Amino acid sequence: MSQHELFQRHRAVMPKWLGLLYKEPIELVSGSGSYVIDRDGTQYLDFFGGILTTMTGYGVPEVVEAIKDQASKMIHTSTLYLIEPMIELAERLARLSEIDNAKVFFTTSGTEANDAALLFATAYRRSNQVLAVRNSYHGRSFSALAVTSNPGYAATSLSPFHVHYILGGSRLRGPLAGISDEEYIRRGVIDLEDLLHSVLPGGVAALIAEPIQGVGGFSLAPDGYFKAIKAVLDRYEILFISDEVQTGWGRTGESFWGYQAHGMIPDLITFAKGLGNGLAIAGAIGRGEVVDAIPASAISTFGGGPLVARGALANLDFLLAHDLQQNAKKIGSHIKDRLSAETQEFASVADVRGKGLMIGIELCEPNSTIPAPQLASSFLEATKVKQLLVGKGGLDANVIRIAPPLSLSLDDANKGVDIIIECLANLSR
Numbered sequence: 001m002s003q004h005e006l007f008q009r010h011r012a013v014m015p016k017w018l019g020l021l022y023k024e025p026i027e028l029v030s031g032s033g034s035y036v037i038d039r040d041g042t043q044y045l046d047f048f049g050g051i052l053t054t055m056t057g058y059g060v061p062e063v064v065e066a067i068k069d070q071a072s073k074m075i076h077t078s079t080l081y082l083i084e085p086m087i088e089l090a091e092r093l094a095r096l097s098e099i100d101n102a103k104v105f106f107t108t109s110g111t112e113a114n115d116a117a118l119l120f121a122t123a124y125r126r127s128n129q130v131l132a133v134r135n136s137y138h139g140r141s142f143s144a145l146a147v148t149s150n151p152g153y154a155a156t157s158l159s160p161f162h163v164h165y166i167l168g169g170s171r172l173r174g175p176l177a178g179i180s181d182e183e184y185i186r187r188g189v190i191d192l193e194d195l196l197h198s199v200l201p202g203g204v205a206a207l208i209a210e211p212i213q214g215v216g217g218f219s220l221a222p223d224g225y226f227k228a229i230k231a232v233l234d235r236y237e238i239l240f241i242s243d244e245v246q247t248g249w250g251r252t253g254e255s256f257w258g259y260q261a262h263g264m265i266p267d268l269i270t271f272a273k274g275l276g277n278g279l280a281i282a283g284a285i286g287r288g289e290v291v292d293a294i295p296a297s298a299i300s301t302f303g304g305g306p307l308v309a310r311g312a313l314a315n316l317d318f319l320l321a322h323d324l325q326q327n328a329k330k331i332g333s334h335i336k337d338r339l340s341a342e343t344q345e346f347a348s349v350a351d352v353r354g355k356g357l358m359i360g361i362e363l364c365e366p367n368s369t370i371p372a373p374q375l376a377s378s379f380l381e382a383t384k385v386k387q388l389l390v391g392k393g394g395l396d397a398n399v400i401r402i403a404p405p406l407s408l409s410l411d412d413a414n415k416g417v418d419i420i421i422e423c424l425a426n427l428s429r
């Protein structure tokens with residue numbers, strides 16, 4: 001059966017809002033390292049890693065063996081029983097988090113991780129008022145959509161929270177465009193102070209923020225922004241939830257968690273994507289008294305189960321043993337430097353930004369900051385023909401997202417950048 005026929009079957013039976021990339025979508029059936037092969041046998045260099053999730057690479061033997069071994073012994077038991085790999089993983093993550101007396105709760109997706117963190121924070125603070133950042137994305141459930149400031153994903157306005165949005169997002173347009181880092185931070189703090197002055201009685205439970213906005217097109221606030229924001233929150237005892245679903249595990253190169261660029265430690269961290277290299281493992285790490293605050297019992301049938309926890313442990317071991325954070329830093333700087341230098345003449349490239357292996361190229365109408373989503377779509381089609389997979393994002397779907405596995409080699413980085421430059425040059429003609 002061809003990919004086209006599969007696409008027809010998909011359309012007939014899957015929801016119409018389940019987005020697919022490319023005019024003729026592809027099925028990726030196998031992979032090795034940073035490469036994947038589609039159903040027709042075409043090989044691609046993968047600069048998107050299943051949405052920043054294939055962290056150590058495809059087919060890493062140590063991870064595959066751990067999964068096979070665990071699958072042959074025990075796949076599932078539930079949180080009603082002790083699960084050694086889950087406990088060991090929680091111990092490791094608690095230590096990696098820098099949070100005092102940390103406890104960990106495992107879930108099966110980033111959405112559910114944020115839902116859990118928001119539940120802990122609102123229970124602890126006995127308030128349903130929550131702050132989020134403009135241009136955010138935190139998932140697709142009622143609670144995650146309630147703190148998602150992206151109309152493209154806003155499937156509902158029903159909300160379990162009363163939400164206020166603080167300043168953040170694009171630095172190309174809007175209230176934060178064209179100003180210095182210091183001024184950005186100053187305005188953010190003034191805006192937050194003003195906002196907190198006018199919130200409803202009862203106080204605010206928490207702020208949820210992505211250190212680098214993922215779906216929002218790899219937009220990032222200046223380093224130190226969230227430290228300044230947290231200093232204000234601390235005065236009101238408002239908790240800080242760092243959504244590290246995209247920025248965790250060293251992806252940003254300079255630090256293990258995205259929040260570390262800001263010089264502060266959050267009260268809660270949510271994680272997903274890279275930890276399991278594709279296994280459905282996610283969760284929230286938080287101060288013990290906050291995580292313990294929910295006034296009822298809970299179970300998680302799947303969260304942190306034996307199979308996913310074993311796989312995640314093997315994946316984490318591989319990441320740390322090979323210092324992939326350092327690789328992300330080295331290879332990411334190289335890619336960004338090349339892209340910045342070699343796109344200078346391209347009138348439609350309005351910005352090259354990001355950290356480590358999380359790099360965005362914002363495409364706009366020539367010599368302007370007017371978003372050009374059509375150009376981004378054409379770019380994706382063009383790179384596909386050249387056998388390179390990249391992602392897309394941004395409030396206007398005009399940002400190219402580059403986020404390969406953290407194990408990407410220098411040769412493959414250069415190969416991908418050559419294709420990107422060639423495709424951008426062709427589009428600029």
Ligand SMILES: Cc1ncc(COP(=O)(O)O)c(C=O)c1O
Pocket residue numbers: 051108109110111112114137138139140210214215243244245246272273282
């Ligand atoms: C920052 C962030 N938070 C949460 C989520 C939701 O994660 P999931 O798709 O695993 O539910 C995503 C997904 O892209 C994300 O980028």
